[in-house]
Amino acid sequence: MTVQIWRHCRVATLQPADPAPYGLIEDAALAVEDGKVLWVGPLAALPAEVKKRSTREHDAGGALITPGLIDCHTHLVYGGDRAHEFELRLQGASYEDVARAGGGIASTVKATRLASEQELAAQSMKRLQALMAEGVTTVEIKSGYGLALEHERKTLRVARALGQGQAVEVRTTFLGAHAIPPEFTGRSDDYIDEVLRMLPTLHAEGLVDAVDAFCERIAFSTVQTERVFEAACALGLPVKLHAEQLSDSGGAQLAARYGAISCDHLEWLSDAGVAAMAQAGSVAVLLPGAFYFLRETKLPPISQLREEGVPMAISTDCNPGSSPCTSLLLMLNMACTLFRLTPEEALAGVTRHAARALGLHDRGTLAAGQRADFVLWDVAHPAQLSYAIGANPRLQTVFKGELA
Ligand code: NIG
Ligand code: FE
Numbered sequence: 001m002t003v004q005i006w007r008h009c010r011v012a013t014l015q016p017a018d019p020a021p022y023g024l025i026e027d028a029a030l031a032v033e034d035g036k037v038l039w040v041g042p043l044a045a046l047p048a049e050v051k052k053r054s055t056r057e058h059d060a061g062g063a064l065i066t067p068g069l070i071d072c073h074t075h076l077v078y079g080g081d082r083a084h085e086f087e088l089r090l091q092g093a094s095y096e097d098v099a100r101a102g103g104g105i106a107s108t109v110k111a112t113r114l115a116s117e118q119e120l121a122a123q124s125m126k127r128l129q130a131l132m133a134e135g136v137t138t139v140e141i142k143s144g145y146g147l148a149l150e151h152e153r154k155t156l157r158v159a160r161a162l163g164q165g166q167a168v169e170v171r172t173t174f175l176g177a178h179a180i181p182p183e184f185t186g187r188s189d190d191y192i193d194e195v196l197r198m199l200p201t202l203h204a205e206g207l208v209d210a211v212d213a214f215c216e217r218i219a220f221s222t223v224q225t226e227r228v229f230e231a232a233c234a235l236g237l238p239v240k241l242h243a244e245q246l247s248d249s250g251g252a253q254l255a256a257r258y259g260a261i262s263c264d265h266l267e268w269l270s271d272a273g274v275a276a277m278a279q280a281g282s283v284a285v286l287l288p289g290a291f292y293f294l295r296e297t298k299l300p301p302i303s304q305l306r307e308e309g310v311p312m313a314i315s316t317d318c319n320p321g322s323s324p325c326t327s328l329l330l331m332l333n334m335a336c337t338l339f340r341l342t343p344e345e346a347l348a349g350v351t352r353h354a355a356r357a358l359g360l361h362d363r364g365t366l367a368a369g370q371r372a373d374f375v376l377w378d379v380a381h382p383a384q385l386s387y388a389i390g391a392n393p394r395l396q397t398v399f400k401g402e403l404a
Pocket of ligand 1: 075105108214242290317320321322323
């Protein structure tokens with residue numbers, strides 16, 4: 001097996017066991033073997049045995065190395081766009097007004113159903129590439145704009161295929177319970193029956209890594225959400241939830257009872273919701289892009305989450321309606337400016353905690369045995385990744401130990 005060593009670098013390991021902020025190691029070395037980190041630490045401490053086996057040395061030119069970024073909540077496979085709805089909202093309509101008038105998610109469902117697999121792949125690939133250009137090496141993609149078996153299948157197949165042969169891993173989440181499709185208007189319980197029929201089929205086809213739902217007054221109730229969770233648990237699939245985005249429905253408490261790996265959005269999360277998440281070990285996925293784009297004013301309860309030790313992840317929520325965003329670095333900045341996270345919390349939010357929000361324990365930090373997914377950045381300090389607006393200091397991405 002070949003051993004490659006990166007030297008002349010600083011490494012932000014994001015490992016809680018490394019005492020410095022960001023787990024920062026100055027004048028570091030990073031050794032990789034077989035797609036995994038073999039050793040990371042101060043260059044002066046590089047074991048002679050590792051050095052001897054090295055077959056390739058990389059001079060990082062003083063770059064900062066961080067774990068590959070993880071975008072743990074996206075809806076990036078969709079047809080059409082919603083620029084027109086943006087215009088309507090600028091004339092005074094709210095997100096919920098637009099949804100109730102048959103626009104919103106429903107209009108993306110129409111466009112997604114009309115698109116062929118090739119068309120969907122072509123427009124979604126551009127979004128994926130924009131994320132990758134900023135150092136994303138793992139991305140979660142949800143279905144939820146098909147809302148019928150063949151279209152949910154098409155979405156998930158496109159999502160899976162997008163990652164193939166690329167320096168990124170795609171994780172797929174079934175979000176059949178995202179909205180009520182037009183053919184089920186007024187029959188939301190019947191649609192949940194349909195979701196419960198779709199799930200085992202798509203799972204059997206190897207298209208589902210996790211199950212999500214939109215628990216909200218304009219979407220599904222906690223009772224309906226619970227039926228979806230029951231079905232997911234019966235298949236051994238982890239659950240996550242769009243919870244308390246526009247109102248407090250108690251979705252987080254419900255999700256916690258099902259051991260949810262994450263609850264996402266959370267602007268209206270109550271104290272009881274925070275406590276339930278802390279107990280269940282669920283990650284709070286914060287989505288500053290949606291908060292910004294919908295001009296929300298109610299902040300997620302950041303200090304309570306922090307006090308209760310709920311891990312906070314940050315994601316783009318890339319979708320056509322509430323967050324048409326393909327920049328995870330911009331989300332770092334917004335997490336700090338809008339939600340008052342520290343730059344260190346923000347970076348942990350797109351690495352260590354984002355991995356956990358996907359139930360992945362082999363990435364998100366740099367330590368021996370972890371996947372060798374990492375990014376070289378042209379920055380002097382990790383805080384600069386959150387500080388800059390509109391910059392892209394990525395120099396190189398290494399995916400599973402190989403330069404991308
Ligand atoms: O995460 N909240 C529900 N779903 C998406 C928005 C979907 C849309 O408007 O198309 C979200 O914000
Ligand atoms: Fe979302």
